[in-house]
Amino acid sequence: MRLNRFILVLLLALLAACGSSTTHSSSGSQTTAYIQNKGSDTIVNLALAWAEKYQSEHPDVSISVTGGGSGTGIAALLNKTVDIANASRQMQAEEIKQAKANGFDPVEFVIARDAIAVIVNPSNPVSQLTMQQISDIYSGKIDNWSQVGGENRPIVRLSREVNSGTHVYFRDTVIRLGDPKNKTLFATDTLLLPSSEGIISEIRQNPNAIGYDGLGYVPADLKKVAVARNAGGPYVLPSIATVNDKSYPIARDLYMYTAGQPTGAIKAYLDWIVSPEAQTIVANLGFVPIK
Amino acid sequence: MQKPHTFDRFLIQRLGISFISLVAALTMIPIIVVFGYIIFRGAPAISWQFLAAMPRDGMRAGGILPAIVGTFYLTLGTAVFSVPIGIAAAIYLSEYARENWITRLIRIAIINLAGIPSVVYGLFGLGLFVLFLKFGTSILSASLTLSIMTLPVIISAAEEALRAVPQSFRTVSISLGGTRWQTIRKIVLPQALPGIITGVILGLERAAGETAPILFTGAAFFLPHLPNSPLDATMALPYHLFVISTQVPGMPIQIQYGTALVLIVFVLGMNIAATVIRSRARAKRQW
Amino acid sequence: MKKSLTWTETLITAVIKTCGYSAIVFVILIFFFLLREGVPTLAEVKLGELFSTRWYPIEAHYGILPLITGSVIVTVGAMLIAIPFGIGTAVFLSEIAPRWLREILKPLVELLGGLPSVVLGFLGILVLTPYLRILLNLPTGLTALAGALLLGGIAVPTTVSIAEDALDSVPQGYREGALALGATKWQTIWRVTLPAAKSGVLTALMLGIGRTIGETMAVMMVTGNAPVMAVKLSSIVSPVRTMTATIAAEMGEVANGSTYYHVLFFIGLVLFLISLVVNIIASSVVFKSKKRAERVLS
Numbered sequence: 005m006r007l008n009r010f011i012l013v014l015l016l017a018l019l020a021a022c023g024s025s026t027t028h029s030s031s032g033s034q035t036t037a038y039i040q041n042k043g044s045d046t047i048v049n050l051a052l053a054w055a056e057k058y059q060s061e062h063p064d065v066s067i068s069v070t071g072g073g074s075g076t077g078i079a080a081l082l083n084k085t086v087d088i089a090n091a092s093r094q095m096q097a098e099e100i101k102q103a104k105a106n107g108f109d110p111v112e113f114v115i116a117r118d119a120i121a122v123i124v125n126p127s128n129p130v131s132q133l134t135m136q137q138i139s140d141i142y143s144g145k146i147d148n149w150s151q152v153g154g155e156n157r158p159i160v161r162l163s164r165e166v167n168s169g170t171h172v173y174f175r176d177t178v179i180r181l182g183d184p185k186n187k188t189l190f191a192t193d194t195l196l197l198p199s200s201e202g203i204i205s206e207i208r209q210n211p212n213a214i215g216y217d218g219l220g221y222v223p224a225d226l227k228k229v230a231v232a233r234n235a236g237g238p239y240v241l242p243s244i245a246t247v248n249d250k251s252y253p254i255a256r257d258l259y260m261y262t263a264g265q266p267t268g269a270i271k272a273y274l275d276w277i278v279s280p281e282a283q284t285i286v287a288n289l290g291f292v293p294i295k
Numbered sequence: 296m297q298k299p300h301t302f303d304r305f306l307i308q309r310l311g312i313s314f315i316s317l318v319a320a321l322t323m324i325p326i327i328v329v330f331g332y333i334i335f336r337g338a339p340a341i342s343w344q345f346l347a348a349m350p351r352d353g354m355r356a357g358g359i360l361p362a363i364v365g366t367f368y369l370t371l372g373t374a375v376f377s378v379p380i381g382i383a384a385a386i387y388l389s390e391y392a393r394e395n396w397i398t399r400l401i402r403i404a405i406i407n408l409a410g411i412p413s414v415v416y417g418l419f420g421l422g423l424f425v426l427f428l429k430f431g432t433s434i435l436s437a438s439l440t441l442s443i444m445t446l447p448v449i450i451s452a453a454e455e456a457l458r459a460v461p462q463s464f465r466t467v468s469i470s471l472g473g474t475r476w477q478t479i480r481k482i483v484l485p486q487a488l489p490g491i492i493t494g495v496i497l498g499l500e501r502a503a504g505e506t507a508p509i510l511f512t513g514a515a516f517f518l519p520h521l522p523n524s525p526l527d528a529t530m531a532l533p534y535h536l537f538v539i540s541t542q543v544p545g546m547p548i549q550i551q552y553g554t555a556l557v558l559i560v561f562v563l564g565m566n567i568a569a570t571v572i573r574s575r576a577r578a579k580r581q582w
Numbered sequence: 583m584k585k586s587l588t589w590t591e592t593l594i595t596a597v598i599k600t601c602g603y604s605a606i607v608f609v610i611l612i613f614f615f616l617l618r619e620g621v622p623t624l625a626e627v628k629l630g631e632l633f634s635t636r637w638y639p640i641e642a643h644y645g646i647l648p649l650i651t652g653s654v655i656v657t658v659g660a661m662l663i664a665i666p667f668g669i670g671t672a673v674f675l676s677e678i679a680p681r682w683l684r685e686i687l688k689p690l691v692e693l694l695g696g697l698p699s700v701v702l703g704f705l706g707i708l709v710l711t712p713y714l715r716i717l718l719n720l721p722t723g724l725t726a727l728a729g730a731l732l733l734g735g736i737a738v739p740t741t742v743s744i745a746e747d748a749l750d751s752v753p754q755g756y757r758e759g760a761l762a763l764g765a766t767k768w769q770t771i772w773r774v775t776l777p778a779a780k781s782g783v784l785t786a787l788m789l790g791i792g793r794t795i796g797e798t799m800a801v802m803m804v805t806g807n808a809p810v811m812a813v814k815l816s817s818i819v820s821p822v823r824t825m826t827a828t829i830a831a832e833m834g835e836v837a838n839g840s841t842y843y844h845v846l847f848f849i850g851l852v853l854f855l856i857s858l859v860v861n862i863i864a865s866s867v868v869f870k871s872k873k874r875a876e877r878v879l880s
Contacts, residue, residue: 304766304768304769305766307766307768308766308767308768308769311768311772312678312767312768315670315673315674315678316674316678318666318667318670318671318674319670319671319674319675319679319687321667322667322668322670322671322691322738322742323671323687323690323691325735326690326691326693326694327690329694329697329702329705330693332705332709333701333705379601380601380604381601383597383598383600383601383602384598384601384602384604384605386598386601386602387598387599387601387602388602391595391598391599391602392602400606401602401603401605401606402865403861403862403865404605404606404608404609405605406861406864406865407609407857407858407861408605408608408609409861410789410792410793410796410857410858410860410861411612411796411854411857412795412796412797412798412826412853412854412857413796413797413798414796414798414826414829414830414850414853415612415616415796415829415850415853415854415857416612417829417830417833418616418829418833418846418847418850419611419612419615419616419850421833422615422619422847423611423615426838443608443612446604446605446608447605450605474591475591475595476590476591476594476595477591497696500696501696503698504696504697504698504699504700504701505698506698506699506700506798506799507798507799507826507830510830510833510834511833511834533698533700533799534700536700536701536704537700537703537704537799537803540704540707540708540803541707541803548708551704551708555701555704555705558698558700558701559697559698559701562696562697562698563693563696563697565696566692566693566696567693570689570692
C-alpha cells in the first residue's frame with residue numbers, strides 16, 4: 005500500500021541520519037571525554053570559541069557549551085549536572101553553603117577579565133558620565149537625556165535579566181556604588197532583556213536607549229561612554245589597557261567553577277584555558293586576558 | 296413607501312460586505328507578507344552546505360545540521376510516545392466508552408491538556424522527567440514532555456476520524472461474527488486511518504515548532520556532535536533560531552533568516568502533507 | 583484457538599482502557615506536580631509580599647502582580663485584534679467568499695496557525711518593534727503592543743478555524759428561511775446565522791484567549807520584559823513582563839528547592855488554573871453539532 009512505502013522511505017531517511025551521525029562522531033568514538041560547560045551568557049561565546057579550538061586540537065575530547073546566565077550555571081553545578089560552570093560573578097555565600105551541603109567544595113578559576121561598557125546609540129551626543137549619574141539613571145532618579153547633557157529624549161533603560169552575573173555585578177558596583185548596605189534597585193520600567201545581543205540590537209536602532217554589556221559584546225559601531233569614578237575625575241573609556249591599570253571603574257574577573265578540584269580531561273582543559281594560546285582568543289573576542 | 300427602505304438595506308449590505316472583505320484581506324495580507332518575507336530573505340542562505348554541515352566559528356558560519364537532526368529526533372521521540380497512547384485513547388472513547396460521568400471527565404481532561412501553556416509543560420517536564428526521574432536534560436525528557444502536550448491533539452483528531460466511520464460498517468462486521476477488537480482492527484481503524492494520520496501529523500507539527508517545553512528539558516546551545524543516545528541533550532531548530540537571533544553577537548542576518556526558513560518549511564511541510572492526505576482521503580472515502 | 587483469541591482480546595481491551603484514562607492521569611499528574619512544587623511558596627512568602635508590586639526575586643521581592651497585569655494587558659490587546667479580524671474573516675470565508683476562494687484562503691489561514699511562535703518573535707524583534715517605535719514615536723518598540731499584535735496573529739487562525747466551522751454547521755435551512763422572508767444576505771448573516779452559531783463562536787474566542795495567555799516565546803522576545811504594573815491605558819505602549827516570559831527566562835537559574843524555585847512553580851500553577859477556568863467556560867458553551875440542530879428543525 006502507498007502508506008507502507010511512505011513509512012519505509014521515512015525509516016530509510018532516519019537510518020541515513022543515524023548513519024551520518026555515526027560518521028560525524030566516529031572520530032570521537034574511542035575514549036571520548038565529555039565535558040559539560042554551562043552558565044554565563046557573557047562568557048558563552050568565549051567558551052564556545054575555546055571549545056572549538058580545543059576540540060580541533062584534541063579530537064578525543066567533546067565539549068558542550070550552554071548559556072542561561074551565571075545563576076543557571078551555578079545552579080547546575082550545585083545540582084551536579086555540569087562539569088564546569090561559567091560565571092561572570094563570584095559564587096555567593098548561600099550558593100557555597102549549598103555546595104557544601106551537596107557534598108563538595110566549589111573551586112574557583114579566574115579565566116579572563118572583562119570591562120562592562122556603558123553604551124548608547126551612536127547619534128546620542130552624551131559621551132561621558134560619572135558613576136553617580138549612571139546610578140541615578142538606572143535607579144530612576146534621572147529620566148531624560150537632557151539632565152545629563154543630551155537631547156530632550158526619554159531615557160530607555162536596558163539591562164540583562166536577573167539571573168545574569170552581569171546584572172548582579174552592575175547592580176552592586178554601579179547602582180549601589182560598591183556599598184553593600186545600599187539597597188537601591190533598578191527602576192521598575194527597566195527592560196530586562198534575556199540576552200546581551202538583545203541589548204545591542206535595541207541600542208543600535210534606538211537613540212533613547214542606554215545599556216551595559218561586556219566589552220566583548222559591544223560591536224565597533226556602538227558608542228561607548230567614558231566613565232569617571234567621581235565628578236571631578238578623569239573620564240575613561242573601557243579597553244584592555246584601562247582594565248589592567250585599573251583606571252576604568254567597571255571591570256571584573258570572569259570565573260569558571262568546578263565541583264571540587266578538577267582531574268583528568270577537565271583539569272587539562274582548564275590548564276589550557278589559562279595558557280597564552282587560549283588567552284589570545286580572549287583578546288580576539290574583546291575580553292581582557294589575565295596576564 | 297417601500298423603495299427607500301429597500302435602498303437602505305442593500306446599501307448597507309454592499310457597504311457591509313465590502314467592509315468584511317476588507318477585514319478578511321487585512322488578515323490575509325500579513326500572512327502572505329510574513330511567509331514571503333522569510334522566503335525572500337532566507338532563500339539565499341539555503342544550500343546543501345547549510346543543511347548538511349556542522350556549525351563553525353561560534354555558529355556564525357557553516358550549517359545547521361545538528362539543529363535539523365535534533366528536531367527530527369525530538370519529533371520522532373514525541374511520535375513514539377504520543378501516537379500509540381493517543382490512538383488507543385481515541386479508540387477507547389469512540390468504541391468502548393459509555394456516555395457516563397467518567398467519560399465526560401476524560402473529555403474535560405483532554406480539553407484542559409490542550410489548553411495548558413507550553414511553558415507550564417516545560418516546568419512540569421523539568422520537575423518530573425529531568426529532576427525527579429533523573430533523566431536529565433535529554434532527548435528522552437524533552438520527547439516525553441512534548442508527547443503529553445501532543446496527546447490531546449491526536450486523541451481529538453483520531454476520535455473524530457473513528458466516529459466518522461459509519462456505524463453500519465461495525466454492525467455488519469459483528470453480524471458476520473467478528474469480535475469488537477477484530478472489528479476495530481480490520482474494519483474501523485483502516486477506514487479511519489487517513490483522518491488519524493492527519494491528526495498525528497498536525498500534532499507532531501506543533502511539537503516540532505515548540506520552544507518553551509524543550510528549554511529546560513532537552514535543548515542545548517551548542518553541541519560539538521550529533522546526539523548519540525536518547526539521554527543526550529540536543530540542538531533543535533526552534534531553540535536554535537531563538538539563540539541565534541538573541542544570544543550570539545555578530546550573527547549574520549542571512550543565517551538567521553535561513554534558519555527561520557528551514558524551520559517553517561519543516562513545520563509547514565508537515566501541515567501541507569496533512570492537508571493533502573485529508574483531501575485525498577475524503578475523495579477516496581467509501582461512504 | 584478461541585481461548586487465545588479471547589486472551590489477546592482481553593489484554594488489548596485492557597491496554598486500550600488504560601490509555602483511555604491516561605488523559606485524566608496526566609492532568610492530575612501535572613496539577614499535582616505544580617501543586618507540590620508551588621504551594622510551599624505560601625509557607626515561605628507572606629501573602630502580602632506575593633501580591634505586592636515589586637518583582638525582583640534575587641533579593642526576595644516576589645510580587646507577582648506586575649507579571650499578572652502584564653499577561654492580562656497583552657491578552658486583552660491580542661483579543662481586541664483577534665476578535666474583529668477573526669470573526670470577520672470567518673464570516674467572510676463562510677458566508678461571502680465564493681467556493682473557489684474559500685478553498686484557497688482557508689488552508690492559508692491554517693498555515694499561519696502552524697507557524698511556530700519563535701518565528702513570529704524573530705520577525706517581531708527585527709521588523710515590528712523598530713517600526714512601532716518610529717511610527718508611534720515611542721521611547722522603544724519593545725512594548726505590550728508589539729506582543730499584542732503578534733499574539734493577535736497567533737490567535738486569529740484558531741479563532742477563524744473554529745468560528746468558521748461553527749458558522750458552517752448552521753443548517754442551510756436557517757439562511758434559506760431568512761432569505762425567503764425577505765432579508766438581505768447581510769441581514770441574514772448578522773441576525774440569523776451568527777446568533778445561531780453563537781456558542782461555537784464563543785468557544786472559538788475562549789480557545790483563542792487560552793492560547794494567548796499561554797504564549798511564551800513571542801512575548802519574551804518583543805515585550806521588553808520590564809516588570810511594571812500595567813494598569814494605565816498608556817501601558818499598552820510601554821514594556822511589560824508576562825508570567826510566561828518570566829518562567830521561561832528565569833527557570834534555568836534557580837536552585838532546586840529554593841524559595842525562588844517554588845515561586846516560579848507557583849506562577850506556573852496560576853497559569854494552569856487560569857487555563858483551566860477558561861477551558862471549563864469554553865466547554866460548557868460548546869457548540870452542538872449539526873445533527874442536533876437539524877433534529878430541532880425537523
